[in-house]
Amino acid sequence: MQYKAHLLKDRRLKKFIEQHEGFTLKKRKNLCIYLCASIMSQQLSTKVAEVIYQRFLQLYGGKEPSPQQILDTPFDTLRGIGLSNAKTNYVQNVARFTLEQGMDHKKLAKMSNDEVIVYLTQIKGVGKWTVEMLLMFALGREDVFSIDDLGLQNAMIAIYKLQREDKKQLKADLLRISGKWSPYRTYACIHLWHWKDNSPSK
Numbered sequence: 001m002q003y004k005a006h007l008l009k010d011r012r013l014k015k016f017i018e019q020h021e022g023f024t025l026k027k028r029k030n031l032c033i034y035l036c037a038s039i040m041s042q043q044l045s046t047k048v049a050e051v052i053y054q055r056f057l058q059l060y061g062g063k064e065p066s067p068q069q070i071l072d073t074p075f076d077t078l079r080g081i082g083l084s085n086a087k088t089n090y091v092q093n094v095a096r097f098t099l100e101q102g103m104d105h106k107k108l109a110k111m112s113n114d115e116v117i118v119y120l121t122q123i124k125g126v127g128k129w130t131v132e133m134l135l136m137f138a139l140g141r142e143d144v145f146s147i148d149d150l151g152l153q154n155a156m157i158a159i160y161k162l163q164r165e166d167k168k169q170l171k172a173d174l175l176r177i178s179g180k181w182s183p184y185r186t187y188a189c190i191h192l193w194h195w196k197d198n199s200p201s202k
Helices: 002-007 011-018 031-041 046-058 067-072 075-079 085-100 105-109 113-120 128-137 150-160 167-179 185-197
Strands: none
Touching: 002 011, 002 185, 011 150, 011 185, 031 046, 031 067, 031 085, 031 128, 067 085, 075 085, 113 128, 128 185, 150 167, 150 185
């Protein structure tokens, strides 16, 4: 794992990295469906989100629908799988944007991480965090740091003994520490999430 040698230089991160085999980033073919699934899962447990996503696929015979198929699906049918009015609108917004503006790998590959964030957050219902997750787990970008992710913040506060009271100072500390992980910040984030989920205090 090429990234490991670089991240092992961080002594605080070292012990968490050494505990794991390592992670490989994958690219997802269907970015439109990835974003739709992300919207559906927001503020839900993993289990409930999976149930709703499977209901969504069942509307299309168990297969991933095309953006046009999503737009052709009546609003109430989408609502009927357990989506709120807002989420139903947001899913349709993603499908419409995909058809009108484009969201394929070829198009996004020409953009920097920040440009992808600006481009996709034009869609109502798609926020910065959601696009950062897409950059990591659907586009396979290796150098993404999601500074507003609470899980990452909590992990870094614990590991690096940071103070959370002064928000401005905390942000500066997070950027300073994560800057040393570049160009492999995505992998550092994954290790931190992994540590948080397996932390003794949980």
